[in-house]
Amino acid sequence: MRKYHLLAPGPTPVPPRVLEAMARPLMHHRTKEFEALFEEVRSGLSWLYQSEGDVIMLAASGSGGMEASAANLLSPGDSALVVEGGKFGERWVEICRAYGFETDVISVEWGRSVDLGEVESRLRAGGHRAVFVQASETSTGAKHDVRQLAEVVRRTSPDTLVVADAITALGVYDLRPEEWDLDAVITGSQKALMLPPGLAFVWLSERAWAVAEKAGSPRFYFDLRIERKSQAKNTTAWTPAISLVEGLRVALEMMRGEGLENIFARHARLAGGMRSALRAQGLGIFPRDLLSESVSAVSVPEGIDGKAIPRLMQNEQGITIAGGQGHLSGKIFRIGHMGYVDESDMLAAIGGLERVLSSLGHELEKGAGLTAAQEEFGR
């Protein structure tokens, strides 16, 4: 008997109340009932994004939301500046190239945060329609400071749009699309929103909406102009993922009950506890500059089989964590602490990790990680 714990950096655990809501008999989406549901959801999304601006819901996973923001804001041949500091930065590059944008890449060492001086000097060369960046680079556990990046952009190249992948950032730490003058902010359902994957969300600034009206990339399913018109009337242009929207209503209700400040504080507390524990276990935190509150990326100690860590956590402890992606495979592992998670989940992960690391020959003091976490939680 093993109780299962999902502690990956997404998908994240779904609360029983949300699972129940999704298991209700299906309603039709062209009804007053769905409109009332979607109106409530839209209000919740505005609350989450801390903006009265439209948040567009798409039936797609987060990558679909990323593509939607690119396809709606740039035309073939436009110049894009891409911050590439991990697997998801690479995804921006792939999307921009697939659409035929001139793609100017700032290669950031994986695990580092982008140097804003470098952003500024690239922007000075001029002509970038948009900067693409991760607010939280899930593959490395690093954050890029999108608030300061937006300030650099406004100062240096005011018409350049700031497009932030906030898939593991929104609802995790305080991120204010409107107040920080960002232009596109994307998230997905399977992270802080505590739902299964299948919904993406895109918020655009008024500046970005004006650009979207004229951008020349082909788009249909992801045409945000079409969706904006429909969603203003509490419906969707294409058939929505109805059961996920039912779950979303409940998830947003739970989040509003907790309050944004408490949600952000909880993520910071859990991240802090986890990192104290990891250090007490003799492990190194992989990212070096700004650490994302959503995920801890951990360097595999010398002489330990890195790929065995997530495998044994899964097979022997019943705890899903994640390995490294791309060239970080086997070199890091990642523990998610985002969404429907609390102190007990952290203790489960820390305890399981202690047992796994011991079995792999890593020397550590029994219970030291758990004690360190408890001390941090108690502050």
Added chain:
Amino acid sequence: MRKYHLLAPGPTPVPPRVLEAMARPLMHHRTKEFEALFEEVRSGLSWLYQSEGDVIMLAASGSGGMEASAANLLSPGDSALVVEGGKFGERWVEICRAYGFETDVISVEWGRSVDLGEVESRLRAGGHRAVFVQASETSTGAKHDVRQLAEVVRRTSPDTLVVADAITALGVYDLRPEEWDLDAVITGSQKALMLPPGLAFVWLSERAWAVAEKAGSPRFYFDLRIERKSQAKNTTAWTPAISLVEGLRVALEMMRGEGLENIFARHARLAGGMRSALRAQGLGIFPRDLLSESVSAVSVPEGIDGKAIPRLMQNEQGITIAGGQGHLSGKIFRIGHMGYVDESDMLAAIGGLERVLSSLGHELEKGAGLTAAQEEFGR
């Protein structure tokens, strides 16, 4: 107290066993457990498509699958022949224009099936990369004969691809993508597959896969080449809609238990019973040539408020049916009989409709529709 009946031409009712499967605690998708689930699902999809060829699953609604087939098979400036005989034919036109294809439209009177002679003469003009058509035009209740259309294409313009929207066709009537020499066949989760919306499926012929390798339209999230490589290894390129895939396993298991022949016979029997009933109620069936087994589109009798019919069915009888779309709004209404439906559902719809039509002043003989349906079911 009103028991709720969902009898729209999609979304369709979800069986309790499928709802239960989707309500299980979420699994991670980069695990052996998900690979085993997806392998079973892929085998079920091959069975459903009656082909060993790859069926690609996308986290999107059906329109996303339509766009994927267009974006992967044509390049900007390519010529597309579109059969436009309803709302979903119009959708093909919109997609083709959004992608900058030369769009040659065969306008079919809504409710009619396409004249294959017209298809042949357009093809003779030459140069069409693909023909886009609905196997079942959900908005009018008509079918286009995609089997014969493919024969015309092969005879007249062998390299032209045949792209069939089978969203309300596959799993409803006998449609054989490979045997009929079609090139792309799209379906969605919320129709015969008895799931909530949120998954689209695209099957391509080997001829179409070869074209997809070289087609020049921009695509990323819907790039079928990327998905094909991942899905061959029982995973997906982007995060899949995990809970819907859990439901899909159960739905396909239920369908395999029933058997394709029985499924097709059930849909034909229910459609036949429904139409006998409608005629016995003094109503006219709207489509004039080939009738889809998935939906009955009904002409609103003279002097009756057409928009009131679905509204009263919903509000007073607890039965969701659909009105007309586009210029057919108020002129027809549509009853779905697809997916998780049986004779009892047909009687519920026929009985509810009798009560609604009576209240609106349409003269009919009490019980005549129900009797006619029973006679048809008993054949």
